[in-house]
Amino acid sequence: MSETYKIAIIGSGPAGMSAAARAAKKGISHILLEKTDHLSDTIYRYQKGKHVMATPSVLVLRAECEFDAGKREKILDQWNADTKAAGVNVKFNAEVAAITGDKGDFTIQLKKGDPIKAENIVLAVGTQGNPNLMRCEGGNLPHIQYQLDDPGEYTDEHIFVIGGGDAGIENAMGLIADAGQNNTVTLVNRGADFPTAKKPNVDGLLAARDAGRISVLTETNTALVEPGWITVDTPQGQSRLKCDRIIARMGAAPPRAFVEAAGVEFSSPDRTAFPTLTPTFESTSKPGIYVIGALAGYPLIKHCMNQGYDVVEFISGNTNLEPADEPLLVEKLKGLPGKRSVSEWLEFLRSNVEILNGLSPLQMREFLLDSTVRAYKAGDPVFVRNEPGSSLFGIAEGSVNVEVDPNNAKITVPIGKSSIFGEVGLISGRKRGATIRAAEPTICVEIPRMAALKLMSQVPQARETVNRITTERQVLQIFKSGLTPADIQEVLAGSEVIEVKPGEAIIKEGDISDDLYIIRSGSMIVEKDLGGKPVFMSYVPAGSYSGEMAMIERAPRVATVKAAIRSTVVKLPADPFRKLLVRKPELAKRMTDEMRARREINAFIEEQKDEFGGAVDMYSSVANFLIKQGIGEATDVLLIDESLCVGCDNCEKACADSHDGLSRLNREAGTTFANIHVPTSCRHCEHPHCMSDCPPNAIRRGPDGEVFINETCIGCGNCQRACPYGVIQMDKPPPKKPPLWEWMLFGKGPGPGQPSYEWRKKAAKAEGGESPKLAIKCDMCSGKAGGPACVRACPTGAAIRVTPDAFLSVARLEKTG
Secondary structure, eight states: OOOEEEEEEEOOSHHHHHHHHHHHHHTOOEEEEOSSSSSOHHHHTSOTTOEEOOOOTTSOOOSSSOOOSEEHHHHHHHHHHHHHHHTOOEESSOOEEEEEEETTEEEEEESSSOOEEEEEEEEOOOSTTSBOOOOSBTTTOTTEESOOSOGGGOOSOEEEEEOOSHHHHHHHHHHHSOGGGOOEEEEEOSSSSOTTSOHHHHHHHHHHHHTTSOEEEOSOEEEEEETTEEEEEETTEEEEEEOSEEEEOOOBOOOHHHHHHTTOOBSSSSTTOOBOBOTTSBBSSSTTEEEOGGGGTOOSHHHHHHHHHHHHHHHTTOTTOOOTTHHHHHHHHTTOSSOOOHHHHHHHHHHHSGGGTTOOHHHHHHHHHTOEEEEEOTTOEEEOTTOOOOOEEEEEESOEEEEOOTTOTTOEEEEOTTOEEOHHHHHHOOOOSSEEEESSSEEEEEEOHHHHHHHHHHOHHHHHHHHHHHHHHHHHHHHOTTOOGGGGHHHHHTOEEEEEOTTOEEEOTTOOOOOEEEEEESEEEEEEEETTEEEEEEEEETTOEEOHHHHHHOOOOOSEEEESSSEEEEEEOHHHHHHHHHHOHHHHHHHHHHHHHHHHHHHHHHHHHHHOHHHHHHHHHHHHHHHHTTGGGOSSEEEEETTTOOOOOHHHHHHHHHTTTOOSOEEEEEEEETTEEEEEOOOOOSSOGGGGGOTTOOEEEOTTSOEEEOTTOOOOOHHHHHOTTOOOEEEOOOOOOOOHHHHHHHOOSOOSSSOOHHHHHHHHHHHTSOOOOEEEOOOTTTTOTTSOHHHHHOSSSOEEEEOHHHHSSHHHHHHHO
């Protein structure tokens, strides 16, 4: 231990290697400590033949080692040659046990060998050695692995890859690269999107899925692992699938215990939080220790290598060095008011927009590359009602007004500095529900949807902030009664957001519990045990609440409330809510009146059960049948009463005539229970599956809730595959039909309804050939007078379009009783 190094670098990944090469180039005494017998263990452990991307492409590489996109093996060979040429002082098989001392006099204890002395320490250890583990039942079985070295080792297996980040996608793609291996591969992603993965990876995965080479399960979690089987929770319920091997790539967390023991503090107690650092990568709690690379929250190789170069410059005293992304950010921020530098703008945005408070200065730089900052004058629109958009906005300065009444722009609700807006479009994909204008000179940061989802997945504080604000606004919207945000703060402080599986109960009849539940997304059904049988009582859609009877009366639960589909609920604590009712008598009266109405329905059902048990059972059975047919996630569904239907097909003909000769409805297809038939027609789901992966963003939601496909459709078929109800067809739009009077007088063209294949082919040939196939589905005859043509054309009134809550009510039974 005779020498004290100027810099000791722990970890030889891209960041550590780059730092060591720069130190060697500058002639600074240094040592690079690597616990294995080779450089860059994370890249070394990539699967064989993996293509390594050099993103972001717009970022300049500033390092002594070369790096271009290419095969794993080529990159490792290049780095070995570069470090050797630079004269890097590397010590292999040198695993660090502990760091003690202070700046200028650190001691690094190795698990084997003599201690190392250094004036400064650069931590570049990465996170891959601390993977997130599967925590479901069976999550410790031997056929689960957290690393894929060689995809070519596996043949004739059913393999599940868990995780939709870059590592999971690349592993899955490697396993299907050689069709001769005959693997059946399924990738499971807990979200609907892939916000943390690179776009080329996502595009490649979806193309492979579309070609039938791989299965992709989104919004899915692992529930149970057994030898030879895996059970997953999907939006439609549980599925038990054959599974020989599981490769879990669910991300990793920093080696927190080791880092904290050295004196480095983290930004929060959350397992995925990062160390708190200065803009020069130095720990705010332990001067002399610098943190770079994935451990600092920058996992991309280019970023890591640039940081390695920069940190050595900073330690050497070059405090004027600008980050490599500085010119990009200067360009993004030019034209904004004031004369702030990039670092001043980053801190201004971070400190003034609440969802950004948890980001470090380094994370802010990466975040801003994906976002846009804009200044608005008083009265300028930020976005307009019914405008498509799914980005999120944060207010850094000023305030905005929400025009809540489309007929009176003077009726507004203010949103002030530090808050967010646009979260409804972010979560639901719906068109903008209101016009929002700057109330004064205002500065907002617009966060694209994928960047916002990435922010929420990686920064716990951002996720918690969005959930809190969304819950606050939903509570105010549902309960109204003149409530203000200040009124409900105590209620929100104890609230909890809960994900509920299909069929899972949030309230059980007879339980002693009194919390209140808001249905944020999805839907619930209410059942009551009558005569030993569960009887369907009512349907509770998103935007409603349940559980008020036990909360107000402090009595046991009178019914069971369970999820019709996968849902999200917000549990509100009973005691603070009861205090709110005391302070707000208008709210108390409203909820008491609604509770009384629900009690009357319950009493009516019980009376009918005694007198007309068969009718009640039939009603309950029909309701449960409809829930299974997807009405639980519908906003508008077509039903046909077969006791009235005469089979004339006027509904199909009218649909075809309203849509250039191609019907969006198949009356005979679908399922039937009792006299209720659910034909193949779009349900206009609350959270449409078809929207989850539309490359041109052609699927939109109209102002009345209708889900439609616009003219930008490219015919990729993703929506058809995503729809679980089979209501989207891929077809060639037929040539324009002649008017009805020409058919009646001169026999031109086909008659009413969908034109025959022969006519379509002949007419298309006359027009110069058929058009390519496009996605076609019901649009509820949007923009056409009179509403849906199928309902208007039914001569007996058998066809009806209804919302689930309107149809699934005891009123239907009361009318027939």
